[in-house]
Amino acid sequence: MTTPRDLLIVAMDRESGRSLERGDLSLVLAGAELIDLLGSEAARLEGDRIVPGYRPAIPDRLLDQAASSLAQEAPYESVDDWLWRRGHGLAAAYLAAFEDEGQLTREHRRWRPFRSDRTVLTDTPARRQATDRWTAHESVLTALATAAGLDGTQNGDEPDVTDEAVITVLAAVHDAVRELEAERQRRALEKAAFDNVWRGPDGI
Structure with a gap:
C-alpha cells in the first residue's frame, strides 16, 4: 500500500458522518504521493523544486502515474504547482481505483428509502494495514x-516529522488547503452579496 491509499482509507473510516472537502483531500493526496516518491528516491527536492530521481518500478498504478508526470527539465516544478496540478480531481481518481479493485461496496439502507446508498470500505488487508498505521x-x-481536516493529533501534540523534504511538502500542503478555503469563503461572500442585490431592498 501507499501513503495516499492509507490516507484515503483513514479519511473514509474517520469521517464520522461529516463530509470532508473533496478539494482539500485531493491536495493532501497529491502531497502524500510526493512524499512517497521522495521516499522511494523517484524524486528529490532542491529548495522547493521537484527534481526527478531514480525511476523504480512502482506497482501502484496511480503512484506510477504520479512518477511519470514529474517535470523532466529545469526549472522543474515547484511543490506548490505540483499540488494544484496533480491534485486536480485526485480524490475521485483514487475512489474510482478503490471501486475497480473491490475495496468499496454499497451499503443498502432499506429503512431509509429516501436516502441514497452509502459507499463504504470493505474489510481488506489494505484497510487493516492503514488502520494499524493510523493507530500507531x-x-x-x-x-x-x-x-485534510481530520484530527490526528494526540493530546494536542504536533506530529514529529524530522525529514526536511517531507516538512517542506507538508508546509506546502497546509498552505494550499488554506488557500483553497480562502477561495471558498470569497466565493461564498460574493454569492451572498449577489443574492442580496437580486432580492432588492424589499427582500423580494
Whole structure:
C-alpha cells in the first residue's frame, strides 16, 4: 500500500458522518504521493523544486502515474504547482481505483428509502494495514490527515516529522488547503452579496 491509499482509507473510516472537502483531500493526496516518491528516491527536492530521481518500478498504478508526470527539465516544478496540478480531481481518481479493485461496496439502507446508498470500505488487508498505521500514530500519515481536516493529533501534540523534504511538502500542503478555503469563503461572500442585490431592498 501507499501513503495516499492509507490516507484515503483513514479519511473514509474517520469521517464520522461529516463530509470532508473533496478539494482539500485531493491536495493532501497529491502531497502524500510526493512524499512517497521522495521516499522511494523517484524524486528529490532542491529548495522547493521537484527534481526527478531514480525511476523504480512502482506497482501502484496511480503512484506510477504520479512518477511519470514529474517535470523532466529545469526549472522543474515547484511543490506548490505540483499540488494544484496533480491534485486536480485526485480524490475521485483514487475512489474510482478503490471501486475497480473491490475495496468499496454499497451499503443498502432499506429503512431509509429516501436516502441514497452509502459507499463504504470493505474489510481488506489494505484497510487493516492503514488502520494499524493510523493507530500507531505514524507521524507523516497523522500530519496529512490533519491537513485534510481530520484530527490526528494526540493530546494536542504536533506530529514529529524530522525529514526536511517531507516538512517542506507538508508546509506546502497546509498552505494550499488554506488557500483553497480562502477561495471558498470569497466565493461564498460574493454569492451572498449577489443574492442580496437580486432580492432588492424589499427582500423580494
